[in-house]
Amino acid sequence: MNAGKPWQEMGLTDDEYRQIVEIMGREPNRVELGMFAVMWSEHCGYKSSRPLLKYFPTSGPRVLQGPGENAGIVDIGDGQALVFKIESHNHPSAIEPYQGAATGVGGIVRDIFTMGARPIALLNSLRFGPLDDDWNRYLFSKVVAGIGDYGNCLGIPTVAGEVYFHPSYKDNPLVNAMCVGLVATDEIARAVAGEVGRPLLLVGARTGRDGIHGATFASEELSAESETRRPAVQVGDPFMEKLLLEACLELIKEDLAAGMQDLGAAGLTSSVAESASRGGRGAVIDVLKVPRREAGMTPYEVMLSESQERMLVVPREGAVKRIQEIFEKWGLEAAVIGHITDDGILRVMEGEEIAGEVPVKALTDLCPVYHRESSQPDYIAEKKNFDLSSIAEAGDYNRILRELLGIHSLSSKEWVYRQYDYQVQTNTVLVPGDADAAVLRIKGTTKGVAVTVDCNSRYCYLDPYQGGMMAVCEAARNLACTGARPLAVTNCLNFGNPEKPGVYWQMEQAIKGMAEAARVLNTPIVSGNVSLYNETRGGEAVLPTPVVGMVGLLPDVTRRVDMALKNEGDVLILLGENRDGIGGSEYLALVHGVEAGTLPEIDPAQESRLIELLLTLAERGKLKSCHDISEGGLAFCLAESCITGGIGAVVDITGLRGRLDGLLFGEGPSRAVASVSRSDVDTVLEMAEKGQVPAVVIGRVEGKRLRLVYGGRTLIDQDVNELSAIWRGAITWAMS
Amino acid sequence: MRFGIVVFPGSNCDADCYHVIDQVLGQPVEYIWHQEKSVRGFDALIIPGGFSYGDYLRTGAIARFSPVMQEVIEFAHRGGLVIGICNGFQILLEAGLLPGAMLRNDSLQFRCGPVNLRVKTRDSAFTRCFEPDEVITLPIAHGEGNYYCDDETLKELIEFDQIALTYCDERGEETPLSNPNGSTANIAGILNRGRNVLGMMPHPERMAEKLLGGEDGLRVFASMLRCFEEGCS
């Protein structure tokens, strides 16, 4: 192929190669070139996304660590902090869904405990092609099993997530995993190199040939060719990870490590370079000292292997012996593979031979940055101009609601989360399916933490700026519905090929929208991950999918709110301004087969007022239930609250303005439905008025049916048990 | 009453059990590392859930060779109270303290969620705080909870009243639909002949506080405490 230009095979351009030669002052050898290739890959170097990420607000009074470390950290008072991050494992999961998803979980968990935090929750955000296809069902079931088996074995509860199905994800599923950890603020471990001469300890699994060039692989479009030249698939060993986790947390408790760095993408190369570069130091390592799983591995392979469940530790002065003891207790091998130097060079030895020498900073800081061409793709205007008034309004609303409940993207995800241990660690107060976000208590305090992931990618496709705002607003709203104050954001930007101007534009717009919403809502973006080149075989980009993960705080966890209707006679109140919002809705896609239209306007300031109101109401114990309105609209929201409560409701929407289908199924943002006891109605309405949030009583909890009435006409009248069967059974049925 | 919680590499419900005994039941409790060669000084032992040795080969198969297990076995033979929960149950089966074996769930999937259970006997150190045939709710979380034993063994389990808990519906009927894993005779928990060893798949420690949805699980530990205070063997 490119016998004369080996860099091309490694994913580097001719121009990048020239820069490398310039930096080195000579032609790099194969080992050196390989190290550059992985460190300068999109995955590690963020060369297309870096110029855009600077739009994100990243600081705030609670932020202890923004982007740049293994994970972001926010203060939650009492000397405690949350450490969290989301990461993609899309391409590995497309090739080997079970191991791809499992190792994705393993990787994100290491990011969290590397910082000294005990992981307390896992979340995941998943996208697949439709379930009427065998291959998609295979991917879906294996990904879910992989995520479950890994997290279950570690004893970290998987408490929330989202799953959507859309044809654009057919060849390229999205698998994003998020982990949240809890740390005492005085035990936060940051990667510092330590002093010159300090040994470098490699701990955990032995190094094999797996995943060589995984980082460059993640930076390419998938093709039939990439399937054949793909690296040997990484296999996860959650048991090893559990031992590593416990051992590393013990090291940090005893303050034995000056620095710790997990081995993720780009393996040893990246972790050694990063450990050394932080202190402006260099490092020398001997590949012969790296414990191997396979005979005959070359320095190139050792440096680039992405074998999982490994960790690099720089000990504190005199701590090596105690560290070895701890690892031994956990049955782990720790090998001294080199030490820190003062010359700023990463020197790879194979015994006495020098296998490669590269300036550390060249790997970590000199990766080129590309301001790619950006232009609005043609489809945008066309979709936006779609005339919604051309859509017939009349319809059998009973049938439409039932069909919406059966759409796999909207139906119950119990088939998924029943495969996840969501209760281990005995902190999960609101479990999956209970509410818009999961809520965990923090033992020894009155506090609770709420967590969620969100992204409506159809919205992001039709209008990435609005869609980006929406993802942040919806995540914040989901937290607020449980009574938790949104604190901060992590995000995973899943897009197509950034070298295509239209894709780059989508990303740029989505980022700006997310940034704007995060600024207004005071939820800084403290960590994240970028996954590009997500495309089908035919070269179509996936729907732009900037997944937002968010954490929130409840001062008093006993005040948490779930979404189930509770008692007969409770009053239903619609909070937030009613807008029809059919553009880009599920209803439009389902009934009219159209993914188009102008999206309902979203105003983060308005969202913020709704959130403040929800928090005050929850804190005063006024909410018996609360559920936000999102996909499927008001009718769907009510149906879900009826189903989870096992009770009916009578709702009269005569007072609301707009077309009927819009009132029922429109997805206008910044709205929620609360149920409150009769005696609290006046107070709640008053508080809403004070908070400048429109609020209207729309009905009451009653009986076993959901009835929606408009102007004396019954639009919907359904038995809750029947709705429940459709909603709960949809995915299970598709999977059996 | 002093509780000991045995910790294997890969145990992950050890801290949850500790929390319940310490904070909710208010009794002294300590971890026992799997390398320990003595369990002296403890009044009851908990073999907690998790994935000892990654559940590799067979659940519980490797853990049962840990040095501490010999001590656990002798402790049980002396009449000491031993409860194995989930992976703990699997370990007790492999160790031969309880009859039978565990197969993969018939769904071939991990199952997490609340189940209804019928308390089949009050005549044990672990169930005396329940009513006879009471229906309770506890969560399960396992991939291999499909209890298997041959007909002979099953007959004996019934004859000697060793079945402690079965999966059932809300009314207490042991229906196939209420069986989450394909377990023989809907078995969720069994006792040894001496009635001082219990293995159960559901997690009582996860249902020991109102905040987490109920207190049925606490009554398992409360039963042990009552037994101890009333001077049962």
Added chain:
Amino acid sequence: MFLGKVYVTLKKSVLDPQGDTVRKSLHTLGYTQVTDVRIGKYIEVGLDSPTPEDARRELDEMCARLLANPVIEEYRLEIVKDE
């Protein structure tokens, strides 16, 4: 150096949910000639034993103690010379 091969199968009397599921899905794929599927383990053990007889005896003991569970499983083993 010897290579021990261990075949662990579920006893005939024990239900094999995994095998049943695989059989059903083979039928769905059109392989209706499949009458039965049983899934067991195949374990390869490298043995540094002096003689094949030693290797066999030792491996048999490992099977009885750890590799198979006699309540539900049976096993069979082979020893081959390994270079």
Added chain:
Amino acid sequence: MFLGKVYVTLKKSVLDPQGDTVRKSLHTLGYTQVTDVRIGKYIEVGLDSPTPEDARRELDEMCARLLANPVIEEYRLEIVKDE
């Protein structure tokens, strides 16, 4: 009636955490002569095929499609006559 025997093993380069853990525990039990353990699957498939050649061809196809995962596994098969 034929009996197909399928041996599914992880490719050599693929990590076998299960095998490693079992090897360590055999060492702890004193079987230090064990150099390596790899754990795979052993699948028995009953086949109602007209000839052994048919049985082999069909089973091979089933392996490629379902019984083995070509990304990480290899397989080998045998056909024997079954009564």
